[in-house]
Amino acid sequence: MPWYLLLGVGALAAVAAAILGVYLLHRLIRRLGRRVRVLASLARRGYRPAQVLAVLFALQLSLLLGAPGGGWREPVLHGLGLALIGAGAWLVIALVLVFEDASLARIRLDRADNRQARRMHTQITLIRRVAVAVIAVLTIGAMLMTFPGARAAGTSLLASAGVIGAISALAAQSLLGNVFAGVQIAFSDAIRIEDVVVVEQEWGRIEDITLTYVVVHLWDDRRLILPTSYFMAKPFENWTRRESRLLGTVELDVDFAVPVEAMRAELRRALEASELWDGRVCVLQVTQAINTLLRVRALVSAADAGSLWDLRCLVREDLARWLREQHADALPRLRVEQARPGGGRDEPAPADDADARLFGDTADGRERTHAFSGPAGNPAEN
Structure with missing residues (x-):
């Protein structure tokens, strides 16, 4: 029988034995995984890479033991070695x-x-993503080092490592900055997955954090993608850094005739009737008196940002309804002055003209007129 037929039969037998061995081991681990969750995850994630690694190892072993010397043997073994390195990295990942x-x-x-x-x-x-990136870089480096030319080039490049490092750092400054910012975010506790934030005047929650960018899931189901360095360089609001409980405000402009105590009682009644209120804060205050209106602020609390938003809307609707139905005279209104039937108005007595003019016929007024008119006495000519 020719040697290549013997080699083919031996390789097929080795591959079949490797596949069968990995399959039996997979069945055993999966059965044990019914009681141990780690083994169940290992059976699910490690089966394919272990199968590929075993097949490649069986092929390489068959070639090493059964293939005669020749020009084709070394390139094939080299290719199998590269594939083994890749499969091993896959299994480690x-x-x-x-x-x-x-x-x-x-x-x-x-x-x-x-x-x-x-x-x-x-x-x-983030640790998992860093580990996967390091494994990928080491795998590529190990593959390159199997080439004699790459080893020689690596030795010669060591002499100029400083220059290459400086050029690489300059070229990858933005990328490395984001990577370092991602690691810093992971351990500084500035933001976490599921944190509720306000960034770029948008309200949302942190959906994903990678080494280079952060995904913010906005309230209207849009996604805001920001580089990780953004959160280290610019201010943003984190509503759930210490705890998820929050305070919120509802402001209304009402007439001076509003019964504040009754409005305060209505606020408490509305909050106690809602499941969104966590029972901590119920405050109603008059914060400003602006022209003909009073500004009333209701301060409420809720267990999380979503509940707080709905609670603020509910309080705003309830107070507006209460004002409209119970105290319509307290709604905002515009006051106007009505002229007398004869067409005239009740005008106050005219004041002294000297008190009404900055550039008047007084010594100080004439001095100001001269100063602001210029030497020619006409501002337009200057």
């Missing part, structure tokens, strides 16, 4: 994902006070 799944499974975000949980969720997610 799968193990990193298993670690992420196991860590996130212990973190519950459905609790009322989930600030610490959201912080850990953000950190674990």
Whole structure:
């Protein structure tokens, strides 16, 4: 039998044995995973990369043991080696994902006070992304080092590493700045996933944090994409950094005839009838008296930003309805002066003309006229 037929049969047998071995191991881990969640994640994420790695290893071993020497043998072995490095990196990344799944499974975000949980969720997610990026860079470097020319080029480039580093840092300044900002965000606790923020005058929640950008899910289902460096360089509002409970205001302009005490009682009645109110704050104050109107501010509280928004709208609607139905005389109104039937008006007695003119016929007025008119006495000529 020719050697290539023997090689083919041996390679097929090795590949079949590798696939069968990985399959049996996968079945065993999946069965154990019914009781252990980590093993279930390992069976789900590690099966394909382990299968590819085992097949490539079986092929390489078959070539090493059964293939005769020749010009084709070394390139094929080199290609299989590169594929093995890639498959090994794939398996390592799968193990990193298993670690992420196991860590996130212990973190519950459905609790009322989930600030610490959201912080850990953000950190674990960013650590996983950093680990995947490092593994990818090391894998590419390991593949390049298998080429003799690349090793020689790497040795020669070490002498000019300072220049190359400076050029690379200059070229990747923005990218590296965002990467470092992403790592800083993960451990500075400035923002976390699911935080409610106001950024660029838009209200939303943090949906995703990567090494280079942050996704903000806005209230109207738009997505605002911002570089991570933005949150380290510009101010923004974080409504849930310490806790999710918030205070909100409702302002109304009303007439001076408004019964403030009755309006305060109506505010409390509306809040006590709503499930959105958390029972902490119920305050109504007159904050300003502007021209013919009073500005009344209602201060209310809720357990989270979404409930607060709905509660403010409910309070605004209820107070407007109460004013319209119970105290219509307290609604904002415009007062005008009506002329007398004869066409004249009740005018006050005219004041002294000297007190009504800045440039009047007094010593000080004449001095001002001369000063602001110029030497020729006509401002237009100057």
